Amino acid sequence: MNPAYLFGVYQPGTTVLHRAWVGAKVGALAVFSLAVVLVRSMPASFGFLAIAVLAAAVARVDLRLLVRSLRPVLVVAVIFAALQWLLYGPVKAAETLVDLLALALAAIVVSSTTPVNAMLDALIRWIRPLRRVGVDPERVALTVGLAIQALPGTVALAIETRDAARARGVRHPRAFLSPFVIRVVARAHETGDALHARGIGDD
Amino acid sequence: MARIELDSASVTAPGADGDLTILEPTTRTLTEQRIGVIGANGSGKSTLVRLLNGLVSPSTGRVLVDGLDVARQGAAVRRRVGFCFTDPAAQLVMPTCVEDVELSLRRSVRDAGERRRRALEVLDRYGLAAQADLSVHSLSGGQRQLLALAGVLATGPSVLIADEPTTLLDLANTRRVADVLFGLEQQLVLVTHDLELVRRCERVLVVERARVRYDGPADAAVADYLSTVPG
Amino acid sequence: MTMAETPASPEVTSAAPRRRSTATDVALVAAFAALIAACTVIGGVPVGGAGVDITLQTFGVLLAGCVLGAARGFLAVVVYLVLGAIGLPVFAGHTGGLSAFTGVSAGYLWSFPVAALLAGFLVQYVFRARRTRAAFVFVAAMAGTALNHACGIVGMKLYLDSTWEQAIKFDAPFWVGDIVKALLVAIVAAEVHRAFPRLLGR
Numbered sequence: 001m002n003p004a005y006l007f008g009v010y011q012p013g014t015t016v017l018h019r020a021w022v023g024a025k026v027g028a029l030a031v032f033s034l035a036v037v038l039v040r041s042m043p044a045s046f047g048f049l050a051i052a053v054l055a056a057a058v059a060r061v062d063l064r065l066l067v068r069s070l071r072p073v074l075v076v077a078v079i080f081a082a083l084q085w086l087l088y089g090p091v092k093a094a095e096t097l098v099d100l101l102a103l104a105l106a107a108i109v110v111s112s113t114t115p116v117n118a119m120l121d122a123l124i125r126w127i128r129p130l131r132r133v134g135v136d137p138e139r140v141a142l143t144v145g146l147a148i149q150a151l152p153g154t155v156a157l158a159i160e161t162r163d164a165a166r167a168r169g170v171r172h173p174r175a176f177l178s179p180f181v182i183r184v185v186a187r188a189h190e191t192g193d194a195l196h197a198r199g200i201g202d203d
Numbered sequence: 204m205a206r207i208e209l210d211s212a213s214v215t216a217p218g219a220d221g222d223l224t225i226l227e228p229t230t231r232t233l234t235e236q237r238i239g240v241i242g243a244n245g246s247g248k249s250t251l252v253r254l255l256n257g258l259v260s261p262s263t264g265r266v267l268v269d270g271l272d273v274a275r276q277g278a279a280v281r282r283r284v285g286f287c288f289t290d291p292a293a294q295l296v297m298p299t300c301v302e303d304v305e306l307s308l309r310r311s312v313r314d315a316g317e318r319r320r321r322a323l324e325v326l327d328r329y330g331l332a333a334q335a336d337l338s339v340h341s342l343s344g345g346q347r348q349l350l351a352l353a354g355v356l357a358t359g360p361s362v363l364i365a366d367e368p369t370t371l372l373d374l375a376n377t378r379r380v381a382d383v384l385f386g387l388e389q390q391l392v393l394v395t396h397d398l399e400l401v402r403r404c405e406r407v408l409v410v411e412r413a414r415v416r417y418d419g420p421a422d423a424a425v426a427d428y429l430s431t432v433p434g
Numbered sequence: 435m436t437m438a439e440t441p442a443s444p445e446v447t448s449a450a451p452r453r454r455s456t457a458t459d460v461a462l463v464a465a466f467a468a469l470i471a472a473c474t475v476i477g478g479v480p481v482g483g484a485g486v487d488i489t490l491q492t493f494g495v496l497l498a499g500c501v502l503g504a505a506r507g508f509l510a511v512v513v514y515l516v517l518g519a520i521g522l523p524v525f526a527g528h529t530g531g532l533s534a535f536t537g538v539s540a541g542y543l544w545s546f547p548v549a550a551l552l553a554g555f556l557v558q559y560v561f562r563a564r565r566t567r568a569a570f571v572f573v574a575a576m577a578g579t580a581l582n583h584a585c586g587i588v589g590m591k592l593y594l595d596s597t598w599e600q601a602i603k604f605d606a607p608f609w610v611g612d613i614v615k616a617l618l619v620a621i622v623a624a625e626v627h628r629a630f631p632r633l634l635g636r
Contacts, residue, residue, distance in 0.1 A: 010521050026532070033536040040595055076538055080594060080604070087600060096594055100538055107532035111521040119520035138309075139460065146296050146464035147471075147513050148522065152340070153292070154468040158476050173618060178625045181469070181497065185630055187293060188465035192458030193258050194294035197286035198307055198355065199278065200457050 212264035239404035285360035291347035345376025466510035470494030499550030507554035541589015553578035572620035
């Protein structure tokens with residue numbers, strides 16, 4: 001697995017949006033999304049899209065990344081817009097398409113200007129108040145960190161097991177899924193033992 | 204040296220047709236500095252050493268380390284007994300080398316700056332200072348195992364258990380890891396298939412079919428083990 | 435019977451009685467979060483001879499519930515969503531970030547943890563020892579699937595401002611693939627429970 005895989009959609013940069021506080025960015029995105037879903041009017045939809053495009057320009061989001069990230073969202077949006085054209089006519093369809101585009105664009109701007117580590121640190125800070133209801137932020141950080149560590153290995157394991165099944169001429173997904181999942185569980189037990197031996201989980 | 208006592212400790216597991224005996228009742232007192240454990244795959248030697256820090260609980264009997272009951276005072280025992288596994292990939296859990304060592308120090312050193320300083324010191328001791336900020340995925344197999352050892356030794360345990368730590372390594376890396384292991388002041392319990400390494404131990408247990416069949420000096424133990432291997 | 439009669443294999447070690455530790459729970463939750471990600475990103479798997487490719491995202495989600503039980507399954511899915519939310523490319527089409535949480539199919543995504551929780555609850559507390567039989571796990575997986583679709587419909591109704599009837603029609607085509615995936619979950623989870631009988635034991 002290419003290690004670049006782990007960099008995700010973040011793009012290093014020094015724009016205002018790169019330097020902005022993570023909490024403000026995520027908060028703004030939440031408010032923006034809510035507004036797009038709640039306000040139903042054609043002019044408003046284009047207004048929202050204009051805001052999102054402006055944000056993407058300010059953040060200097062790479063066009064290739066934009067296309068790659070937008071593609072799956074766009075496919076779904078176009079299908080739904082087409083359905084709505086048939087059902088309710090072109091106006092409604094256009095509104096839906098513009099709304100979905102604005103939502104996706106705004107989210108990509110936040111993700112592409114915020115490093116994975118900064119997002120993770122912010123998340124751990126936000127859940128600190130949950131300590132009172134039994135959530136241990138350090139354990140959450142450890143679990144998320146472990147999952148990130150396990151990502152490339154797990155993808156490699158999935159591909160390896162699938163290829164092994166294909167090499168034996170087995171086409172049924174079950175032939176590779178069961179061995180794959182069993183290996184994941186066995187490896188997790190080993191990791192659990194290693195954590196346990198290092199005294200993690202004793203506290 | 205620490206004092207490790209097995210007092211008729213046995214391990215059984217429920218199987219399809221009744222209980223499986225994984226380790227028959229075993230009574231031993233281990234006080235030597237370097238103790239080797241050899242035996243065939245599946246003989247029960249991994250289970251034997253896993254008893255020593257509570258990864259496996261005895262079905263009957265007791266296991267004590269310096270008088271502490273492993274089953275009841277597990278956390279206190281694990282602070283004294285470090286454990287190094289065969290596959291470094293399973294035990295390295297943080298993204299960078301220095302962070303992985305810091306994870307071990309998390310409980311003993313509260314201050315983050317101090318923790319980083321101590322972690323860098325530990326890395327330096329095992330020749331990994333230059334790799335401190337690198338991803339653990341970018342290390343060679345030998346470096347990974349050294350890092351896993353560094354992570355375990357960072358907290359200063361008085362006993363180190365190593366379960367086939369060199370099985371996945373090439374000859375050069377096996378020597379590097381072995382030099383670290385045999386250079387330790389701490390008590391070492393080493394499970395291995397490497398008969399050259401086991402000859403450097405003062406006392407060697409040979410495990411076969413869920414029981415300790417020989418217990419004594421290395422040369423005699425190796426001779427005994429070889430006599431059980433057909434061909 | 436002693437170890438001598440059993441073939442040497444990693445399963446021998448995993449059969450040894452181990453204490454249920456929080457460290458193992460943490461490792462399992464993390465491993466299944468990564469597993470759901472892997473299932474999603476390795477892309478389509480051909481099902482049968484029909485040539486219909488499906489992504490395995492919901493397979494991973496329901497499997498986490500059916501294998502790990504309610505609490506750990508729920509947490510594994512939450513960690514998976516966190517991986518995507520912080521920007522790792524673990525969602526369908528090799529994307530990540532917050533766009534999946536605000537899109538038209540967001541209702542499906544938000545309901546994943548609860549779907550895993552429901553399926554896991556049924557396997558862990560209702561079917562208990564029968565979890566090694568695929569038919570029972572299938573019922574649990576289908577309950578999770580139904581919940582997932584219900585939330586997806588609500589999401590589409592909100593985002594598209596459509597009627598309930600339309601939202602249900604939009605959702606309908608996805609059922610076929612999801613029933614196949616629930617079947618796969620049932621077969622695989624039952625096999626995992628046979629291989630690791632203590633995974634949900636106490």
